[in-house]
Amino acid sequence: MTPALPPSPLTKGKGRESGAHVTPEIAVSKYNPSEIEPKWQKRWAEAGLHKTAYDPAKPKYYVLDMFPYPSGSGLHVGHCEGYTATDIITRWKRMQGYVVLHPMGWDAFGLPAENYAIKTGIHPRVTTEQAVANFRRQIDSVGFCYDWDREVNTTDPSYYKWTQWIFLQFFRKGLAYEGVMPINWCPSCKTGLANEEVKGGLCERCGTPAERKALRQWLLRITRYADRLLEDLAEVDWPESTLLMQKNWIGRSEGAEVAFRISGGSADGQELRVFTTRPDTLFGATYMVLSPEHEIVERITTPEQRGAVKAYQEQARRKSDLERTDLAKEKSGAFTGGYAVNPANGKKIPVWIADYVLATYGTGAIMAVPAHDERDFEFATKFKLPIIEVVKPVQGPTTLPQAAFIEDGISVNSGDCDGLATAEVKKKITKRLASEGSGKAAVTYRLRDWLFSRQRYWGEPIPIVHCPKCGAVGVPEEQLPVALPEVERYEPSGTGESPLATIEQWLRTICPKCGGNAKRETNTMPQWAGSCWYYLRYLDPENGREPWSKKAEKQWMNVDLYVGGAEHAVLHLLYARFWHKVLYDLGLVSTKEPFKKLRHQGTVLARTYSDSRRKYYPLSEIEFKNDEPYLKATGEKLQCEIEKMAKTKLNGINPDDVIMQYGADTLRLYEIFMGEFELPKPWDPRAIEGCNRFLRRIVRLVDEFDPSKVSPGDPHKRLRHRTIKQVHCDLDRMHFNTAVARLMEYVNELSSAGAVREDLETLTKLVAPFAPHLADELWERMGKSGFLLTQQWPVYDEKLTAFEQVTIVVQVNGKLRGDFLASPDATQEELQKAAFDVPKVKPHIEGKTVRKVIVVPKKLVNIVAG
């Protein structure tokens, strides 16, 4: 029934030289990944196995990795973790009959290549090409099943032609506009930064403190989509923390806009509008604060206060973002001399300026309610401004006058609102303001428009022509792409403009509208631009007439699973969602959201070794005594920590080295066996060994297959079905580590108790998504033909996954005292009776009264006695 297996190519391996004195019969099976992995990669490529063609007869699945920036240092094991996960899912889905789209490409515009060009004069295109080739080689060596026919590269003119085309659609809809405004400027990168790119006052990329600089810039009106970017988060299956970050970044607050009338001075009678989330505290507004940059400051300031106000404005201007955030603990400000009237009670209140009020949020002005806002409280205390309580806690004592009471409560000192609850007062006052024409309900967002221009060379040129007569004119679509010209030097020009501004020949052009002389836009797009729509280009990468066809979009969208680092939780994901919504409005895509399910891989950490001066050393310079690290050269004892992999910390692991030593299948297996996919986890070079051993045991199992060693029949039938079920369910939850553990248990059992053919075939199929090279090799070795990717994923029979007998544990007063075996169908009465008969249980209930017995079917019996 079971045919004898042909001799294994696996048994050859290294043994070619030793073959002379080792007879095949007693050959120890060898697992030689360096032989079988290239062999199968070659066969897969020759068969075009990973090419995807849409098939309406099959369900579709779109699995996307965040495409990498091809850096010069190559792929690291952190990339491989996410790619391994999506590869496993892809193979698993394909075996289940899905047609799976799983592409890869390059986010290749960016600063490192450009900075390298500035240093060396080598064109970024050249370094990028080299880096891409290296990445490609590395990715292929891990055996990932990407459909390379769909490869995209954001720096390819045939790609950025469409990035520019999309920009023009934005421009046409009024979603891209020019503005001269103080922007975040990184003096080191010599370029403007979007709000999202400044972290704690520092440039996100290089850590240099950001400055303010007024330059002509392009902006995208992302704020117009704030509400939809928020609402549609309800449709997606994303990590809770990422959803929260997006929500916080958009920062919607509901409240009211209130108009205060200025009293006295040259601005007498003018309206001063503020935004507040607490209109209920209007009676407690005892002063107002404008941001130092507010346009009305000029007119409201009295001659006596002019000096102080000017000085304060100057001081605020000089403060960098860093100082405004980190160091601005102590409140500061200046009185303008002007007054405004509180519309609630007609009282005149002073108007101040202070930099704790931001020019860019709300209306750039606030009503200050020191009794119920911490910041206003602090400011009022410092400048001795009146504090009037208008909200009392529903019960218990208030925090005043020691601290502001910021909770909701019951209104006091608020005229006819006294005694009402905060929520009610908010509505009542807003309504009244509206009827008096001095206010209305309002919503404000923290989100700002997206600064979309960079003064850099290595990016997509913004396809705009500046004409003295017609203004900014979009480049006609048939003239796209506006290609990057060759330049002599890559440095930004002295004026802060991009190097493109120095290429006269390229710069000068004809206005598409009037035919007069005009100049090209010299700003380029930020790196995020290309990644805002790459997932759409994969659908139809060769299309020369349009960015993608409607048909392809309908067939493949949404992305069913998107995997990438959590560092993109705000930037890339917000920008891509924004573009997608604009494309939706243009009728170019049919879904509101691009990425249905999103998961982040956890960061891969590794040990670092540093001396007392915090200088890092590579493993090669370290020796271990009693497991403790010492520097070989000096014998100094080193400090060992577990940190994120970084070049500077010398703790990076190159997948090439792992593949050379253990093979790609072992690398893949270890990547996902390390720990839970979404959590950070340390790379332990020793633990890889276990994964390699596991694969070798599988090889032996097949190699030494001997049906006579196993008990008759199909002894592992239930275990087999249970294993299928568990692996399947774990993959569904992306719990790869436990799926592998289940496979290990199965292999352990088969190794000790022998296997039937069915076991080996099932095992090979189950292992295939994880270790595809080895699986295909074993499949062939078992006399089968074809690739496992085209085989059917094993199916389990639910009935057979149940145990024939289950262990029932017996507790007395919650403490484990014994156990017994029972049928899973045993009744509660039977279980209870059996529990009392367990010998070990008896002494614990002797002489006691049984008060209660709890029986949990298939699990336990708890006897409560006392």
Place this chain on the structure above:
RNA sequence: GCCCGGGUGGUGGAACUGGUAGACACUAGGGACUUAAAAUCCCUUGCCGUAAAUAUGGCGUGCCGGUUCAAUUCCGGCCCCGGGCACCA
């Protein structure tokens, strides 16, 4: 300061909606095979006791308290680590 994650053996980590804590793996120790080594296989490995042959009692999931017959899991308070935000009115 606020908002999220997370604290489980020597180590990485398991444990579905409360029901045998420590699956699976690594390390370490012991043994088998071998001329030897590697590989492989078997045993032990949370801690503390009693017994020391099979055995057996207690403690134990960051800390303190609560709910429950039963808590790694639920609730309240606190400590530590990682990430995000940081005057957003």
